[in-house]
Amino acid sequence: MAGQIAPAEPFVIEDIRVEPVPQCLVCGTAGTARYEGLRDRLFSVPGRWSERVCPRDGHLWLDPRPVTADLGKLYRTYYTHADGTTPSLRLKVKQVVEAAGREAAFGYSSGRSGWAWFLVRSVVAHLPMVHDIAGSGVMWLHARHRGRLLDVGCGTGVIARTLHDLGWDVHGVEPDPEAAAIARRHLGSERVAIGTLDTVDLPTTSFDVIIAQQVIEHVPNPLAFLSQAHRLLRPDGRIVLTTPNTRSVCHRLFGRNWRELDPPRHLHLFSQRDLSICARQAGLVVETSRTTARTAWEVWCSSRALRTHEGSLGATVPPGLRVTRRVQGYLFQLVEHALVSAGAEAGEVLVVVCRKP
Numbered sequence: 001m002a003g004q005i006a007p008a009e010p011f012v013i014e015d016i017r018v019e020p021v022p023q024c025l026v027c028g029t030a031g032t033a034r035y036e037g038l039r040d041r042l043f044s045v046p047g048r049w050s051e052r053v054c055p056r057d058g059h060l061w062l063d064p065r066p067v068t069a070d071l072g073k074l075y076r077t078y079y080t081h082a083d084g085t086t087p088s089l090r091l092k093v094k095q096v097v098e099a100a101g102r103e104a105a106f107g108y109s110s111g112r113s114g115w116a117w118f119l120v121r122s123v124v125a126h127l128p129m130v131h132d133i134a135g136s137g138v139m140w141l142h143a144r145h146r147g148r149l150l151d152v153g154c155g156t157g158v159i160a161r162t163l164h165d166l167g168w169d170v171h172g173v174e175p176d177p178e179a180a181a182i183a184r185r186h187l188g189s190e191r192v193a194i195g196t197l198d199t200v201d202l203p204t205t206s207f208d209v210i211i212a213q214q215v216i217e218h219v220p221n222p223l224a225f226l227s228q229a230h231r232l233l234r235p236d237g238r239i240v241l242t243t244p245n246t247r248s249v250c251h252r253l254f255g256r257n258w259r260e261l262d263p264p265r266h267l268h269l270f271s272q273r274d275l276s277i278c279a280r281q282a283g284l285v286v287e288t289s290r291t292t293a294r295t296a297w298e299v300w301c302s303s304r305a306l307r308t309h310e311g312s313l314g315a316t317v318p319p320g321l322r323v324t325r326r327v328q329g330y331l332f333q334l335v336e337h338a339l340v341s342a343g344a345e346a347g348e349v350l351v352v353v354c355r356k357p
Contacts, residue, residue, distance in 0.1 A: 101134025291347030
């Protein structure tokens with residue numbers, strides 16, 4: 001049965017207990033080897049790791065994968081520990097552009113006025129790529145849908161804080177105690193639970209919206225995760241998922257050096273097709289499924305660095321990038337955005353919205 005994988009005896013890679021996962025979670029088909037001997041070159045978790053691919057639906061997964069009890073060992077130096085509130089001119093400009101995009105495309109009033117703001121808003125209204133950047137900051141949720149929201153894997157609460165300030169009744173779940181502590185400082189301790197969907201006690205049918213930004217790829221059993229989300233949603237409630245896209249341009253270009261493989265933290269990687277199948281198996285209706293090129297420049301820069309250097313990057317984006325390399329990354333993003341706009345499943349990130357009937 002899909003979603004049910006026969007138990008196998010764990011063994012050890014370095015100090016991490018792992019278990020074999022020979023079958024596809026989505027359809028139960030035996031996987032074939034796709035990548036072998038992968039190393040964690042972002043945050044230096046020890047070991048060599050392998051990926052399998054399903055010959056039927058293209059689903060990609062880590063095999064063997066860390067047992068649930070040892071998953072915390074993969075995140076000791078992970079970037080969710082950073083607060084992300086350091087002010088800078090670049091950040092201020094980004095905030096202004098995003099506020100204009102949110103107002104123009106998603107109905108969130110910025111409270112700003114005057115001719116300068118009108119000019120910025122008018123320009124942004126005609127830039128679809130900026131809409132996508134602004135949309136990612138609110139998980140593409142329109143202001144008219146405001147209600148009770150759960151941010152799963154909220155990290156330090158960056159998106160949760162934004163949505164709270166925009167009028168949502170926001171709650172969060174985060175397994176990393178350090179990241180959760182930062183989120184609690186901003187949202188309140190009663191609004192952020194430490195744990196995961198299957199360990200935190202949350203009432204059934206208690207949320208209008210659930211968001212999971214770049215979370216489902218870290219979950220040992222995505223089908224169980226989506227089933228838990230189904231339980232927590234009110235009727236006609238929605239879950240918005242983002243996750244790396246296995247059919248992206250960068251994956252096709254860089255293969256085993258694609259940053260989003262991210263072994264051993266990314267346990268499952270999806271295309272539109274297999275994630276939609278998984279959602280339907282959990283009882284959800286897929287309303288929209290698309291890809292975005294929003295992160296293309298940084299994925300391109302990181303993947304290129306992984307291909308040309310043997311050592312660890314120590315970050316998701318290589319530090320000290322030359323201006324020319326950044327420009328190349330932004331040009332690549334424009335190309336990928338054009339492909340996505342033409343209807344290709346080419347973007348680095350999947351954006352899937354599902355509804356509970």
